[in-house]
Amino acid sequence: MRDWDDAYANSAHIPGSDKMPAQWAERAAAYRAALKGFRADIAYGSGERQRFDLVLPEGDSKGLVVFVHGGYWMRFDKSTWTDIAEGARRHGWTVCLPSYTLTPAARIPDITAEISSAIAKAASLVAGPIRLAGHSAGGHLVTRMLCDDSGLEPSVFNRIAGTLSISGLHDLRPLLKTKMNETLRMTMEEASLESAALHLPRGHSPVTAWVGGSERPEFIRQSDLLANVWTSFDVPTRLVVDPGLNHFTVIDGLKDPSSPITARLIGLD
Structure with missing residues (x-):
């Protein structure tokens, strides 16, 4: 029988991962301190964590990038990832980084609805x-915006020019077999509802599933799954397996305006 806990255990397979969250938070804080254009804690709902930050470009804005953080819907907030905005910001995009209510205080369908509200605001x-981007659980959340039951109004949905799911989770049913489901509290019905790969896509904007070549095999499978399934419905999909990168280093390129992942995010490739 497959060990599903190990299949999703990123930290256990990345040396020094216990020190990384503090390092991420420190880098993000230093980046914020140096920013000239930054708006913090804009409310998109009444909940304590229903807030987002905006990182502004130096000149006129070309559009909106929304980056949704990961952490298995259980950890982190927007303040850990501010420096991820740099690549898109340097190209003239405004970057939104939302927080959302974490499990077990919220169920995953509730979080999906929160992200829809954050994007609309x-x-x-x-x-x-x-342009939407999300990492890990964030990859799940942004691809859910593209499903046939998307809560986005047409006036917002029709503006989506591309989506980047980085190490995203697109079939949540295997997570029912993990210990983390004691916190997530998903039922089979919820896991099926929240699996983008089990939905019809609502539109035809491009979707890229980007994953590190040194990640756990389950994350590569999950990325391949979405790209494979949604291409059947005439969605322009692309699977990118970025060699040598793990679950945490795979997003580092978003800080670099000249990186391939930044180019893909903002539609330059």
Whole structure:
């Protein structure tokens, strides 16, 4: 029988991972301190964590990038990842980084609805095309915005020009077999509902599943799954396996305006 806990255990297979969250938070704080254009804690709902930050470009904005953080819907917030905005910001994009209510205080369908509200609010503040990105659980959340039951209004949905799911989770049913489901509290019905790969896509904007070549095999499988299934419905999909990168280093390229992952995010390739 497959060890599903090990299949999703990123930290256990990355040396020094216990020290990384503090390092990420420190880098993000230093980045914020140096920013000239930054708006913090914009409310998109009444909940304590229903807030997002905006990182502003130096000149006119070309559009909106929304980056949704991971952490298995259980950990982290927007303040850990501010420096991820740099690549898109340097190209003239406004970057939104939302927090959301974590499990077990919220169930995953509730979090999906929160991200829909966050995107709608950010879209009301920033004109132009919208590009979505998310890492791990965040990859799940942004691809859920593209499903046939998406909560986004047409005026917002139709502005989505591309989506980047980085090490995303697109079939949540295996997580029912993990210990983390004691916190997630998913039922089979919820896991099926929240699996983008089990939905029809609502539209035809491009979707890229980007994953590190040195990640746990389950994350490569999950990325391949979405790209494979949604291409059947005439969605322009692309699977990118980035060699040598693990579950945590795979997002580092978003800080670099000249990186391939930044180019893909903002539609330059």
